[in-house]
Amino acid sequence: MKLHALIICFFFFLLLFLPPRPTSSETETDRQVLSALKNQLSENPSGILSSWNGSVDFCSWEGISCHRRRVSALSLRSHGLKGRLPPAIANLTALQRLDLSSNGFFGEIPPAFGNLHNLQLLNLSLNSINGRFPANLTRCSELRVLDLSNNQLTGEIPSQISSLMKLIHLDISRNSVTGIIPPLLSNLSSLQVLNLGQNLLHGGIPSEFGRFPRLSSLILYSNRLSGAVPPLNNISSLQGISLVDNRLSGSLSALSSESLPNLQFLFMGGNQLNGSLLFLSNFTSLVELDMGANNFSGKVPLLGKNKGLSYVNLEENELEGSGEEDWKFIDSMANCSNMQVFNLDTNELMGILPRSIGNLSTQLQTLALGYNQISGIIPSEIENLVGLTLLAMEFNSLSGFIPKGIGRLKMLQKLSFGSNNLSGTIPPSMGNLTELIELDMGDNSLTGSVPVSLGNLQKLDFFSLGFNNLTGSLPKEIFTISSLSQYLGLSHNSFEGFLPPEVGNLMYVTLIDVSYNQLSGKIPQNLGSCKMLSTLYIQSNFIEGNIPLSLRSLEGLQKLDISSNNLSGAIPDFLQDLKALNLLNLSFNHLKGEVPVNGIFRNASAVSLVGNDNVCGGVSELNLPKCVLHEEATGQEKKFQTWYVVIIFAAFLLAFAILLAFVFMKQKWRLNPSSYPSSFKAAEVDSILRVSLGELAKATNDFSSGNLIGRGRSGSVYKGTLGKKKTNVAIKVFNPETHEASKSFAAECAALRSIRHRNVVKVLTSCSSIDSRGNDFRALVLELVPMGDLRKWLHGKEEEEQLDKNHRTNGLSLIQRLNITVDVADALEYLHHSCQPPIIHGDIKPCNVLLDDDMSARIADFGLAVLLPEAPSNSSTDACVPFGIKGTIGYVPPEYGVGSHPSTSGDVYSFGILLLEILTGRSPVDDKFEGLSLHEFVETAISDRILEIVDERMLVDERIIVDEKMSECFISVARVGLLCSQPLPDERMSMREAATEMHAIRDAYLRCSGAQLKI
Template sequence: MRMELWSFIFSVNLFFAMNVVHSNSATTTTLLGNEGNETDRMALLAFKDGITSDPLGALSSWNHTLHFCNWNGITCGRRHQRVTVLNLSGQNLLSGQTLVGTLSPGISNLTFLREIHLQENSFNGQLSQDIGRLFRLQHLNMSYNSLGGEIPSNLTHCRDLRVIELRYNEFTGKIPIQLSTLPKLSLLFLRHNNLTGSIPPQLGNVSSLINLDLLGNSLVGHIPDDLARINNLKQIVLSVNLLSGTVPSSFYNNLSFLEVFAVVGNQLHGALPPNIGFSLPKLRYLLLAGNQFSGHIPNSLSNVSSLEWLGMDVNQFSGPVPENIGWARNLLTFDMSYNYLGLGRADDLKFITSLTNCSNLNELSIQTNHFVGLFPNSIANLSTHLYWLVIGQNQISGNIPSQIGNLINLKALGIYSTFITGSIPTSIGMLQNLQRLYLGNNSLSGKIPYNIGNITQLTNLDLEYNNLQGSIPLSLANCTKLLRLSLSPNNLTGTIPKQIIGLSSLSIALYLSQNLFTGSLPSEVGNLKILELLDVSQNKLSGEIPSTLANCKSMRELYMQGNAFRGDVSSVFTTLTSIEALDLSDNNFSGKIPKYLEGFKFLQYLNLSFNNFEGEVPKQGVFGNASAISVTGNDNLCGGIPELKLPTCPVLANDRRGKAHVSRVIILVVSVVVCLIFLLCVPASLYSVRKSRKKPSSLSSMEGRHLKVSYAELCKATDGFSSANLIGTGSYGSVYKGILSRIENVVAVKVLNLHLRGAAKSFIAECNALRNIRHRNLVKIITSCSSTDFGGNDFKALVLEFMPNESLEKWLHSKLDGQHQLGSLNFIKRLNIAIDIASALDYLHHHCHTPIAHCDLKPSNIFLDEDMNAHVGDFGLAKFYPRIIQSSSEDQSSTTVLKGTIGYIAPGNKFINFLHPIYSQ
């Protein structure tokens, strides 16, 4: 009984003791949980305080009315109600000058945090080393920002880190060796930064690594053999760096799970092993373009059933293409262009027949090789998914297959610079998705098919250097998207159709030269308001130049030589102020040479020879350079600069007496008028002097041509350089939107951060580059300011024209900016932007007084005006190349060192990278 009593008492005591302990434990957990919750809330508010711009209102819910677990972008764990995920991607958030203040003590105090997704914002500055305090972190994504500095080495404290995504930023320095100690790291994405040094061999210790992406940096040295130790590695992307040497043989032998191997745009060499198709059986993408690989294409590649993209263009491969390459039935892209392939045999193109097995093939490029033989009819049996077919610059003969129209989804067809004969098949009119058709430099004959007008999507049509006859089909007028049309030289006859020369879409060039066209130049030529080049030379055209040509204000080159044009041109070209080359030679023009041509500042070539011009030759502008003009064959010309060796213009005696009499009358009249004006203006002058003491000088009183501004004016224009007016940041400073009161225009004010090394040098380089260049596709400089701020510190700024549609970078990578749906550039817009950029570069390289290399061309340095016209800006790294250097190959070789941001343009005769998105994946 006593024993049972003691047991009962013990049980009761134990029950109460357990309840007390449980109660205390629960109390302790509650207290710790509340304290942890408050820590997370304060950490998030500290992060919010570091955000200077929130255009989409992503943080509007971050207030005291909601629990922080319900805030936008926040995910909490169920058990402790602690923050585990921070996801504010694509919100265009702008931080201050450094992330040290926003990640510490902000994010770094969220100790339960497992995922950070802050990609596609506008964060700048550097990542704080305190990020290493997030020891539970598994996924870090800060891609598509403007972060700089070195990658924090103490990320290695985050032992659970599996994914690091820092793509499309401005990180510098070397890849931290410490990353090799992360035991669970599987994805490392560092593409498109400014990383230097070599690839750390220690990364071979990360056995969990599946995907390594280092594209678009400045990495040097060899590819480490150690990487082949990562047996589970599936993707290696090392494209667009400065890597050299050979690919380690262990890569081909050990990485049996490898799916993607991309080393495009490096300096690698060597041959591919014959057994590559057996040792890498899972290979999907083999991208070797833009290197110095050589040897034969291994036959074993045809055994890789998973192969989708075989890109070996711009190398030194030789020999035959495997006849059974089509056994790789999943091929999507087959690009062997710009090599030395072919054996000079009639069956060089036999492999094309095997490619008919690839039912999803969408790109076939074999141009610029040594292939010979007949054009294979089997090419018309290729996949109907094919959108890119280019086989030009080979020694191919025969005819274009009449069934070419079967390839209904073609967007680009290039059969140029071959020995192809016969006529253009009428079935080509079935290719209604075709945008680019290149059939130039062949021996094609017959007429241009009338149904070519069915290809209404055409933007480029090139039929030059053939033997085509007949007239231009009027159906071409249906091609209202045509940007470039080249029909010269051929044997085309008849008049130039007004429907064709009136195609207002033509903006790049219209080549009609060296044909047999007759009649006059139609007045509809005035519809070509945005055309840059018109060539109607070497025909049988006659009549006067239509006055409507004055509408073509974008014209840069005009060639009309070798015709029978006549008339006085003194008033024809007055509005063509952008003209750079004008050739009117071998015609019947008469009258005086237009003196206004002296003021055409872009005009660099003028040929007026063999006409009937008379009178005095001007001496200024282009006329001051004897090598830039030609006036021979005009017997009644005189004067000009001595180098032209023209007779002196005669002055008749009667003219002298008449001029003397007129001069005396003019002097008398002017004297009387001056006296009257003086008497009337003295009171007004006294009044204006008094008023000028009280009122600042206006724009009309500026010295010279350039507006002079002070620090105070720029400060006022930008509301004290307010963050609300901040529209962008760069390597050496920030750009603000402002309104200069004196000119009442919106401007962009680029303020240099002179604390940064190289900023002052960048300012001088940009001033030197911009002061003497003028082009519609360059950002115009309004003025500059080199002064001191209110604290006596040095201040330097550039005032530039404002671009309402911001940079191309934001259109390519952003989603929404509150006004525009970004990232939605269609093909035509992309093509127009590419044309604008090319025009600017052509001007800088070939048409400046001193050629200029931009050295930092990238989407963030290309700006779009309100009409989506592209303008190249940011000349902080520009280099000048005196023309005398261009003739020296030795000096040319010394300028090949890369400067600025490394970018990538797909090699070969392709669209620019962003025109051909598959190359930028």
């Protein structure tokens, strides 16, 4: 009887505690919800829903998991599904896991989702979901994982989110969430990952954040957070902190290794933080550290306890050190065997580099110590760092010899020892650095001759040995480095002998400076082969003979200084035909005869002829004697022969005095490089040469309509052939009847004079003349970019008949479009941040983006360009130049419409619109947007409908599989376009940031797809 009673009690217990068996109506409800979901989705490219049919039990449908005949999990990740999120999903009351990430869902999150009380995981990331952050989700009290990242959510984070006490993972990054971070988030005691990065959050980081007991990742990068970093003393599990690019200030004294023993990633660069970094010395788990671009001071911390450390960036701070003890951080880092990047550039370090620098990891690729005050010798042990690709120590006070074994660093691409006090000879082993692109050893005290082995550096683009004490002859091998295009600087040394005729091999170099040496002989005829030369300095040598006629080929020459030599003969007439020439110094030579009166000789302030006593004539401002007939001159010569001797002697005395003055000034310039006169610096580049109107008419069949390839606001573009080799060129003829034509021509000339970049259309020559009707004729001759402009590829129909058959059918592929956007971004980044002076293009649009044979992009049409007086910022007031509303409708930034001056942020806006146009294949003035702008059209679709708005021609190829990585690529490109085309200038990226983002997007896609850079 007792046993019977126990059995009855046992079954009664089971009835009380086991979950009730689901009713048939609940099971049927789940099946109906799934069927409704299938019918509601607009697209099913992967075919996953084909298994959802009545012939199979719904619990066996793909992506469905059941427990006790109720749907417990719905997972449809990365299947290209499109449609609004169905509110009916809320009727799956037993649902525990819902994963719809990486699809095309759009619209708001239905409020009914708050009824999913059993839900533990909700992943809606990488869609196009918009609306305010859903407060109703805070009723899902069982949630462990909530991922809403990469969508278009707006509004503030509701404070009720603190009720999700079981939450482990919260990610709402890459949205447009605003407001402050709710302090009540700190109540989520189970939270391990908190990612709020790349939103519009402001205010401070709540001090309560120090209460998270289990947090492993705190990610708040790229917001507008300000104030101090709160103490994080109680988060012992924290492994990663990312607060990069905010507005944080104060010190980090509250961070300690005791409270953060597991910290591996610490990113706080680009803020306004200050104080000491010594607290980092006790951390033992760090792998990557970025504290650059702040205001940290004091000593460099000892980081050697972090044996896995691979990346350290402490540049642009105020870190200091002088004695041996202060450099112990180098000794400690010998333990970091995985170190790849170590950057201490632009700090206040002093003292001597320790020999232990050679004990750093052989994996080290970047060692940057430039712009400090480091003294002493360069340790020979540095040659042990065989993995280096960049070694920068410029603008310090280093002395002694360059290590003889420097040639062991065969991976080096940039070596910069410039502006130090180095002495001794140049090691011949430096000729082994065959990967070098930039070599700067200028402004030192180097002696001896230049090793002929330097001729092996056939990849050099920049080569500086100026302002040293080098002697001997100039090795002809140096002048065989045909890759040189930026600069060849050999001035202010004691070189002897001839300027080698091999100088003609430097066909692309823009600046040659061999001034202030002891060179003799004649100016080589071959110098005329340097077609791209814009600046030539040969002054203060012993060059003799006539000025060679071959220099007439240097039609882009802008500055020519051959003063203080022994040149003789007449001043050649061709100098007045060099239209780009704006500085001509022929003083203190033995030139004679009549001075020309045209070209540069009209401007007396641009020409110097002092010390040439046998010249005459010229414009009156030169104050030269009138020229007389030969018969009269013969008697005068005999009469004043004695005076000639006296004048010549005085001229030599004056030249000697000037030489002494320059020796004195050299010491001054060595101490203060910023005081160099402009003639000693790299001159502005000018590629604008000259041809005649007749040659252009012949090249274009008298500007026939058959040669017309384009027509624009300021003129027309013709195809033609020029020269003996019948080179194909594009000739842009400016309309003389248009008021803006002369301004546009002048603007393009001024802009293109300063530009040398692979993604900017090259100007080969120009013409300014008078046509047969007496009208002004102005034209630019450009390289012919054969594949046409980007507009034809994006929108052309009848124009497609003009395109290459291999590229006509399917339009531009995704990788081609990524390459084009990277090329345009690189060009604009160069114009804004690297060009001198900086340039605003003013009219970025598809018509002004031309495509070469390999589908690389080049920007053209600088008719609205503005040259800035100094480095630009990203504000709307970069240039105080009246601009008016100019440009093209759809691409002009809104602020130009209310009278703002031209700005780099205006170019950024135009680039953003261009980026969205390339992605969608739709013009910003498309009438199909139903009242929306292109920016708004993309903004409404970026998260859940991205595949609906991208140009379908990218997806025509049946080999293309639209997967998660491609969707991520589309979303990333769209996001950059939206950030660049924000209505307010202060909210836009800079072009440097945009270019960096586009490179990262392309590289990420290539890594995943295996595509080639140029397809």
